[in-house]
Amino acid sequence: MSNIYLALGDSLTTGYGVEPSQSFAFLFYRNLAVYDPGLKYVNLGVNGLTSHELAALVSQERTFLLIKQAKIISITIGSNDLLAVGKSLITGAGANIDLTLGDLNHNLLVIGSFIRRANPSALVKIATIYNPLPPMNKQSTVLAEGLVKTSNRSIRKMAREYRFIVVPVAKAVSGQEQILLGPDHIHPNSLGHKLIADLLVKY
Secondary structure, three states, rough: OOOEEEEEEEEEHHOOOOHHHHHHHHHHHHHHHHOOOOOOEEEEEEOOOHHHHHHHHOOHHHHHHHHEEEEEEEEEHHHHHHHHHHHHHHHHHOOHHHHHHHHHHHHHHHHHHHHHOOEEEEEEEEOOOOOOOOOOHHHHHHHHHHHHHHHHHHHHHHHHHHOOOEEEEEHHHHOOHHHHHHOOOOOOHHHHHHHHHHHHHHH
C-alpha cells in the first residue's frame, strides 16, 4: 500500500467557493500530514458529480489504481442527485423521486464494492448529505428533508456493508446553515469546510 490520501466526490471535495487551502480535503490532509509527513494528497473531486458518475469514475483504471494505493479515502456524494430532483420541483417539471433514490442506493453500493475490491484495508470515510436545496415552500421543504434522510440511510447502509466510517456532516450543519454555507445555500463557506475537516479528524 502506498501512502496516499485520496479525496473522491463532488464540489464539496473540490472546495468550490473557497480557496484551495481552505477546502476540507486540504485541511484534513494537512492534519494527517502532521503525523504522517510522507503522506501524498490526491484530489479527484469533480464539480457537479453525481453518484452514477462517481460509480463510473471509480471503475476507471487510473482511479482504481489510486484507490488500490490509498491509505485513507474520503467521499462526498449524493447532493447532486438530490439537486436534480429539487430543480424539477422548482420548475414544476416533475421528478421520479423513487427512481432517483433507488439509483442513488444502487450507485452507492457499486462505489463501495469497487473501493473494497481494489483496497480491502484502506480507511474510508463518507460524509452524510445535508439539505442542498434552496429554501422553498413548506411542502417542498418537508419533501426535501425526507429525501435527505432517505439518502443518508442509504449512505449508512453502504458504510456498514463495506466497512466505511460515516462522518455526520448533515447533523453538524443542521440549524447552522446561515453560518456554515455560502450565499448559494449549497456550498460550504470556509467555516463549513473547517467543520467538515474537523469531523473527518474526529470520526
